[in-house]
Amino acid sequence: MFYLHHIPAPAVLRWVGHMVLAVLLLLLLSCEGADTQQKSIGEPTADYVPERTPYVRAASLVEALEEKDSFWVDSVFNALTPDERIAQLIIIEAFSDKGAKYEADVMRLIKQYKVGGLIYFQGGPMQQAKLTNKYQAASKVPLFISMDAETGVGMRLDSTVHYPFQQMLGAVADNGLIYSMGAQVAEEFKRLGMHINFSPVADINNNPKNPIISYRAFGEDKLDVTAKSLAFMRGMQDNGIIAVAKHFPGHGDTDVDSHHDLPIIPFSRERLDSVELYPFQELIKHGVGGIMVAHMHIPQLDATQNLPSTLSPPIVKGLLKNDLEFKGLVFTDAMVMKGVTKYFETGEAEAKALIAGNDILERLANVPKAIKAIKQAVANGELSQQELDRKCKRVLKAKQWLGLDKYKPIDLNNLYEDLNPSVADSTNRALAEAAITLLKNEKRALPLRLKRRAKVATVGFGLKNPSAYQRLIQEEINTTDFVISRKANKKEAAALSKKLEKYDIVIVALYGPSIRPSSKLGYSKQATALVTKLAKSNKAIITLFDNAYTLDQFPGIEKSRALVMAYQPHYHAQEAAAKLLFGRIPARGKLPVTVNGHFAYGDGISKGVPLIAAP
Template identity: 35%
Template sequence: MVSYKKIFPLKAGQRTAVESLMAKMTLHQKIGQMICPGSVGVFQSSESAAYRKITYLIKNLGIGGIVLFRGDIYAYYELIEELQSISRIPILFSADFERGLAMRITNTLSFPLNMAIAKTGDPSLAERMGKAIAQECRVLGISMNFAPVVDLAGEKKNPVINTRAYGPDKEIVAAFAEAFIKGASSEHILNSAKHFPGHGYTTMDSHRELPLINRTKKKLLSDDIYPFQRCINAGVQSIMMGHLEVPAFESREGLPATLSRSIVTGLLRDQLGFDGLIVSDAMNMNGVTNYFSAREAAVLAVKAGNDMILLPPDEEIAFDAVLQAVTDKVIPSEQIDRSVSRILYAKMWSGLFSRQKSSIHQVKKIVSSGKSARLAREIADKSVTLSKGAMKYLPAKRKRPLFCITVSDKSPSETEMFFSSTLKKIMPGTENIFITPFVNEEMLTRIAGSLSPDIQPVLPVFYRARSYQGRLELPPHLLRFFGLVEQRFPDCIYIFFGNPFLSEQLGRGKNTILAYGDVQISQTAVIARLTGVAL
């Protein structure tokens, strides 16, 4: 096992500072370092409930980290600096920036999703992307990115992983994850590979329920866990546990991997030899809360071997429960010491104890820079995949106007409207209609029959994997509608901006374009291929 002291290599003076701080900390302060609530990055009045709560947790519990969610760049900048100023020990700010800051911060650059990156066949692009995102994190004061996703996209109907994964091939997933980690680590940003021991082979979403991973120990070790082992060998600083029922490694029915000592300590720590930070997935997800109280879950998570407890439903209950468990010797105090030492080493390695505030000018220069935008476009251009059938009809001829039939799994928003509106600017005369889940089969039949014979239909399909959504597949009445359109227009082109595996429901030989995500940069790359116009 590589010690966490080697995962987070410090200079002699830094090690001394950490050990000196540890020696002065009370049990109360140590447990506080293991608790990580969440906060939104929007303006918060000093009298608002959200602001009063987060400042209370800093001052009274001494929380070790904060997970940031939706917000804007200026509020993020101000909030991080203000909260750091009132904390005795620097706070480890973190966020889910799998594809860049745009996952949480409005009006910032989004890179293509992981599956798109893997389709380029070039891991160096993942390394450059990891570095670019890390630079943006650093200038904002965010020290930990909960990325990369190293789950295998083995179950095509997985409602929550899907295009967030690099793909179903363990070697490809491992290679791109290693590259991402290398890029981010060069900027001293903590990475967290997720969701151990693998969330790919299930049709269930742990935000809604506890997924069952019904795979053998042999298959899990050889496939699902393989990319995690490669990440460990590559020096990943953290691994996030998944709320997953894994009978192959945990005999207690209904116990999530996050709360299983057999999996967290027995498998990840002892068998795989990982001594870095282990963090729970969000403890307020239904995969835990449907089955365990906040008190019970917090104690089980720490007993299992997690170093940091993310987003407990009630931070004070979690804190008090762990404190009582240590007092009652249910959890050894030595285990708390090891966890807190890892946390402090990680904070020191990431530069938190010596961090200087960035100017807003520096933030504006680095976040969503032209260099990053060009990298995102390069990835998008190289990732778009065309079927042989689609190649025959591209670029689209201007003799027949395009007719955009946008199919979405929800009411249209700016994301879905971007494609058709941009296409119309390039090819005037292009029309568009939206097909949402609320359009019934009778109406779909009318639409198919009313299309002018002089058009070329283009069907952007926005059916995506999303948290809390449930099952992911095209409904039968929509497939019948597609069949009616194909009968009249054999040259119609399907564009999948969501789950690419749904294209298989159409059958073989269709004219398809796969973008592996709905971010604007991927949509722009598709439009360029469709029209032959460089954007």
């Protein structure tokens, strides 16, 4: 037996001191260990490097999606239920002009189901901004805010800038102007608290009878379409907005509108590789953030009967993700379109779209049905929970890349002024002047040279009052202005024809039914016959302010003394046409599509300098 009194007193004191020190040290370490363990379960410690590393924004969305999960992504993801993780993959429609009842329904989907985002359609900028602030404040996770704005927010909202449609841009040689337009659209989006633009249209419109793409495409040449799609995409993405190229794998060569039916694309993979897929391949190489998959049946890629490409694993996973190595976000086209709903029930279609490889479901008919069907697909083993979780985290990574981890409400002050900057007006003018296309100029009819006492008339077809084009012409020369309806009857057409006989020059402006270009102008037989008569009169200078394909609706228009394509009826196009008429600007535009045997891709009498009239 060992006794302390056998040890000298000084040694005993030293031994006791060491023992006390050791016990205190053990207690301290024990407390620190318990504290560390507690913090790792709840709030991580400051020196927990993987979770506390400051977020560094990647140069591109695609890079951000490939990075490891961040602290913000993990914390948000862990706070979501399985149903809410599915809902993050859903973007619902929103309008800002449908009133309180509609807005309450949108709010219910945000609060009850925790949907991931909104796609805005028609309305006004102030009301949309107010609603966005309201919806974001109510959302558990900050919302994606998106828009289908191929021509800027003016395509959907009043009191905002409307840039040209793609066909008009297709006539422009300087793609730097298209980049500038993309950059300005991005600024408009950011000012309205939006993040995703479902644009550019990367379809190659090589079918004049296409009822849905047509003037929405840059043209029929794959190199032109690619270069202009890249310019627009870069303009947006360099300025912080996700561009979504559409409609994969190419909706240009069809005569069926997928809004109303399921188009069938009969082409082989070799044909698709050489034409339709080319723009998408190049956009992927250059970092496009998103791609929208169209509702089309392509038997050569997936022979499953009546299966839209959106629901096809061989097309989404196989072609887009594996073969083309697309690493960005894959969006479906609107899930309310007949191209998908004709053969698949609501819910079933959404589940199949995720199984096929899409990341985000856009514009659903019924959110709870979709969530229920997707959960059933997981239960059936058709879709794994791990895959759903991975998609959810990719959505959260995209939201953090967009800055939604530090969300701020939209400032409503000076909103209208900020959405209508002077630079937008300058860009629209430059685009219109670069696009104006001179297709005929017999005996140097342009620039206009008037003989003494020459009598000049202007005629606006499709108008009730003289147009801006007619007013601009009258500022330069004395004219008598006439207007006539597109639906003119025999008596009205004959009366105007009689009046025009006494004029030496007749300046004709052809307009469609809308500010948007049209597939069908809707001219009566009598109105069309009058256009043909004027074209053959050897005194008509005709300008079409609409879709280039509609030239084919005027037999004999190729016989015009001068023929100009202005593509759209907005003010800057009318101003450019007037300037060309008097030699103030050069003719630089080239026809981006083939219309018929008279008007082919690339046509356009080009002058490097303004067609200045001789004194």
